[in-house]
Amino acid sequence: MRPPFESSPAGSLTASAKSIFRLLAEGDPSTRPQLGEALNLSRPTMSAAIAELEQLGLVAKIGEVQGLIGRKAAIYRPGPTAGHVIAIDAGSTHVRLRVSTIDRRLLHSRVYRLPASQLLLGEEISRAVAEEVAATLTETDPGWGPLRMIGIAVPSRVVGPQGDRSATRQEEIFSCFEPPANVPVVLENNVNCAAVAERSYGIAKDSETFAYVQIGLKIGMGLMLGGRLLRGRNGAAGEIGHLAFPMADGSKPIAGEIERYMGTEGFMQRVVAAWPEPSGKAPADAADLMARAGEGCATALAHVTRHAEDIGAIVASCVSVADPGLVVLGGGMGGSPLLMPTVSEVANRLSYPVEVRTSTLGQDATVLGIEKLACEQTVDLLLGESRD
Amino acid sequence: MRPPFESSPAGSLTASAKSIFRLLAEGDPSTRPQLGEALNLSRPTMSAAIAELEQLGLVAKIGEVQGLIGRKAAIYRPGPTAGHVIAIDAGSTHVRLRVSTIDRRLLHSRVYRLPASQLLLGEEISRAVAEEVAATLTETDPGWGPLRMIGIAVPSRVVGPQGDRSATRQEEIFSCFEPPANVPVVLENNVNCAAVAERSYGIAKDSETFAYVQIGLKIGMGLMLGGRLLRGRNGAAGEIGHLAFPMADGSKPIAGEIERYMGTEGFMQRVVAAWPEPSGKAPADAADLMARAGEGCATALAHVTRHAEDIGAIVASCVSVADPGLVVLGGGMGGSPLLMPTVSEVANRLSYPVEVRTSTLGQDATVLGIEKLACEQTVDLLLGESRD
DNA sequence: CTTATTATGTTAGGCAAGTTAACAAAAAAA
DNA sequence: TTTTTTTGTTAACTTGCCTAACATAATAAG
Structure with missing residues (x-):
């Protein structure tokens, strides 16, 4: 067993803290009252939960907002420990890459157009992915927190553990590309990714x-x-x-x-x-x-x-x-x-x-979809809850 | 609002009690140690939960079993308050009816063969259902507890609230049959029911x-x-x-x-x-x-x-x-x-x-499937948890 | 026939995670 | 300056589970 912190810095968070983190990871930064309202949590519970999360760096206060009257409300979003993900659309004509926080603030992005002659050649795509990732890693900013996950959208079937792995081309992506040690990889079919993007943003x-x-x-x-x-x-x-x-x-x-x-x-x-x-x-x-x-x-x-x-x-x-x-x-x-x-x-x-x-959504649908999936996976991992 | 007891005699049961009831409704009667083991509940929690359930009549002790050594273990199953359901396969050649407890102990069953000339005539089927249900109700034994649900498998599409209701024949079943007041009805397509039966028993x-x-x-x-x-x-x-x-x-x-x-x-x-x-x-x-x-x-x-x-x-x-x-x-x-x-x-x-x-499974697949669905619905209703 | 062993069930006490109620702090309005 | 309103914290309580210890009822051993 690995040390529990590595895979899950939040091994034993209260349910309320988990739900708050999940909501913040979902999208927009929110004030404490908004979160409490949305999750039906009392103010004392909010206090305790936010304290837990802030302690671990999973959540950070980014400002305050003044209502029409009364005390200012604190605004939070995922903190540095939450880290970031790399999402890659490894298509047969382009490799699109996005680096973003788990609440999907874009940190960095690049597009590489594959030479047309190499259409569908898995090895070339894999090499391009390897190069783009390597280039990205050199530009990583320490403020981004740890790299938590790499998501790759591939133009082939992706099978789970019980399927017929032999007939897939899903492993080709790793022929020239080795992901950094200890960084999990999510593979998903590119069409499925586009569907996810349409569902989330389209x-x-x-x-x-x-x-x-x-x-x-x-x-x-x-x-x-x-x-x-x-x-x-x-x-x-x-x-x-x-x-x-x-x-x-x-x-x-x-x-x-x-x-x-x-x-x-x-x-x-x-x-x-x-x-x-x-x-x-x-x-x-x-x-x-x-x-x-x-x-x-x-x-x-x-x-x-x-x-x-x-x-x-x-x-x-x-x-x-x-x-x-x-x-x-x-x-x-x-x-x-x-x-x-x-x-x-x-x-x-x-x-x-x-x-x-x-x-x-145009051609970005696939990257956005795999980004979404990578972020979801990361949140599950951080909270120690794996979905199916 | 109706009085809460009618629809849900267990409005505020503890989570452990609910899970015990669910497991008992699932199938075979079980001893306390078996239930505790299966659900990871401590013996004190079991005591408290069983007491809750027994109080409401949702669970009843039906005997004791002696292991190789040590004290006897008490055996439980759903009690009289849990009630019973009527499951009907309203097919185009036969109407099959089963009355059973929510743990699917058969209480009564009947089969009615429709005259061949009336194949597919919705009204005739509806009339047959009405007659069979009426005949069944006269034979109801008070020991069965309340009638909680009627499930009907029909050979047509069954749409939910948001679908295109106009093009279905699902309402035909009620042309001559009016279910007893306050007894909810579950409709389901007969092929779907057969699938449920294959999944559960086949x-x-x-x-x-x-x-x-x-x-x-x-x-x-x-x-x-x-x-x-x-x-x-x-x-x-x-x-x-x-x-x-x-x-x-x-x-x-x-x-x-x-x-x-x-x-x-x-x-x-x-x-x-x-x-x-x-x-x-x-x-x-x-x-x-x-x-x-x-x-x-x-x-x-x-x-x-x-x-x-x-x-x-x-x-x-x-x-x-x-x-x-x-x-x-x-x-x-x-x-x-x-x-x-x-x-x-x-x-x-x-x-x-x-x-x-x-x-x-032979021709009984459909009745068994709708019976299963009716029982599941009933359990959800009793526990105040509606699935989708 | 008593005593040991073992599985089952209960009682007592504790802890985790939420709650409500009351209070403290910070802002605009009177 | 005082009042009102929103936000955040502190204190005390509730629920639902747990563990530890004890009580009960059965077989096995001496």
């Missing part, structure tokens, strides 16, 4: 149950049910690229065929093949197609609409299984407002009532 | 996450995630009859088409249409087909295997969305052991690792 802030559907190079889904991510036994929940397809009387489905059919590449191949002479040169890529559709090109718009119908059918399948009530569209294509109406129309026609919204 | 006892797929007249799924049913915004989670189908390049999916294609009726139509002259008379119904397949009839077996492949594809779709790790096959056709191997092979080929098992 268009799904008001819903604790919804499906985030990413449509871009590949397609994938993140299922948020009652505020919790559904990961599945093999980390494969939401791998809708594997929906049975084609599925029709007589034909036999092929594994992963939907991904090939619906991904940007397969889609654009069909678009280019079907592009009529009179409409001019076929679009160079998906972004080009979307731009032309947005400008009113009828041919482009027809293709986009056709694609949206396919997406609507897939969304209907997801609704038929999980009935989330809300679907958020995101990703390279999914982020376009052109898709939403058709997707919504088709999904609602084929299945049960769903609201369809378009993501508002 | 083949999925060891798994808190799995999908129950019912294949019979209609097809449906119950999703158990982390020990909790996934119901969905519109109570439509698991309505896999609405998976997008046919889904292939060029063809447009039709709402609910899978149900027509995969249900017993559609399936048997195809079987009969394709039945070759030399194999003799076409099978009369699905049971006949299954019987012949079991006896080695190659034609019958080929049809069954083909059907199992289709089911495998659907299971693969569910796995791709929820990745439950375990799928239990049940229902009229699904209960046959002939299907499992092919379903498993196809599902695993098309998607991620899933274990496929065949249901062991």
Whole structure:
């Protein structure tokens, strides 16, 4: 056993102190009266709990605020012992990194664009992550407190202890990158991370149950049910690229065929093949197609609409299984407002009532999501409470 | 406000007393030492808690047991105040009714076979339920304690307060049946109930996450995630009859088409249409087909295997969305052991690792499931703790 | 048949974590 | 300067659990 302090500086905090810390870690700094009100704690209890937390450095007073009348109220936020986390979106085109306190005050950030030639090469990504982390560590300010956690969003399945680990690419991220000793690492699928971000900061802030559907190079889904991510036994929940397809009387489905059919590449191949002479040169890529559709090109718009119908059918399948009530569209294509109406129309026609919204968080969704997860994990660790 | 005693005779029980009651309601009667051991409660705490519960009649001593040596240990189980529940499977062919204590000791049971001509007529079912409940109430024994809850499993979606209530048939059950005053009613979809039963008593006892797929007249799924049913915004989670189908390049999916294609009726139509002259008379119904397949009839077996492949594809779709790790096959056709191997092979080929098992609970699965749910609800109510 | 051993249950006393009530401190309003 | 209002602290009490010690009821041993 390690010394208990290292993993959990707050081994034996009172329940009230824990709940106060949790609330402060959640977001905005708060005054004592606000905290007491929110948590239904009496003023004496607040005094005792804050004293406990301040003693450990888990909480610090950052000022006072004057109401209309009466004594000033003290304002608190997580203190230096609470430390900071590194969140990394290890995507196939970019590596995005954010360093922040556990109440998500940004301390540092960097973006590294991978050479296009190395798309999807796991080793290159791992090397980039290693370099960015190393560079970050040299700039660490002692005022940030200890590094508590590194969160990494990866574009592959992430399995828990009981799943089929062999078939994942999740370990590739460590091929060239070794995390600093004694700093735990949280891995999470990038689509799931985006779902978390939509839930915490984005268009799904008001819903604790919804499906985030990413449509871009590949397609994938993140299922948020009652505020919790559904990961599945093999980390494969939401791998809708594997929906049975084609599925029709007589034909036999092929594994992963939907991904090939619906991904940007397969889609654009069909678009280019079907592009009529009179409409001019076929679009160079998906972004080009979307731009032309947005400008009113009828041919482009027809293709986009056709694609949206396919997406609507897939969304209907997801609704038929999980009935989330809300679907958020995101990703390279999914982020376009052109898709939403058709997707919504088709999904609602084929299945049960769903609201369809378009993501508002841009490319930062994934980093923000993994940051959120890393912070949550850190709080659990500090308070000695591990969630599942 | 009603008097608090009626809804919750245990308004202010200590946490330890609540946990003891919960454990006793769970199942087998237990001795004090066993309970204390299981719940990590000291003997003095046990004394106090049992005294509280016994006072209210929520718990009763039913005997003593002698170990190898030492004093006898007292055995307890839920007492008369805990009361009893009525569980009803309001199916389209049978109405099954069970009366039991909240620790699920059967007090009374009856089965009513609906006239075949009235299949699916909601009003007839409602009338049958009303009659069976009335008949049951006349036989109630005062020793059973108060009737705490009526649970009804219905073959339709069941929506919560925020869902789209208009499109459900859930209210039909009350067209001719009015529950006794002051007795709360729990409605639940019959497939979900079967899933609960498999989880509590059946083949999925060891798994808190799995999908129950019912294949019979209609097809449906119950999703158990982390020990909790996934119901969905519109109570439509698991309505896999609405998976997008046919889904292939060029063809447009039709709402609910899978149900027509995969249900017993559609399936048997195809079987009969394709039945070759030399194999003799076409099978009369699905049971006949299954019987012949079991006896080695190659034609019958080929049809069954083909059907199992289709089911495998659907299971693969569910796995791709929820990745439950375990799928239990049940229902009229699904209960046959002939299907499992092919379903498993196809599902695993098309998607991620899933274990496929065949249901062991027969036609009682649904009643047992709604009974379990009614008992859980009752315990929550008695302890003044409502879950979601 | 008495005595030792052991498991069960109760009594006494203590502690942790909250509460309410009353008081002290710090600010604006009268 | 005094009053009023909000914030924070101190004192005393309550609840719900605990441990330690004792009482009870059974078998095992002498």
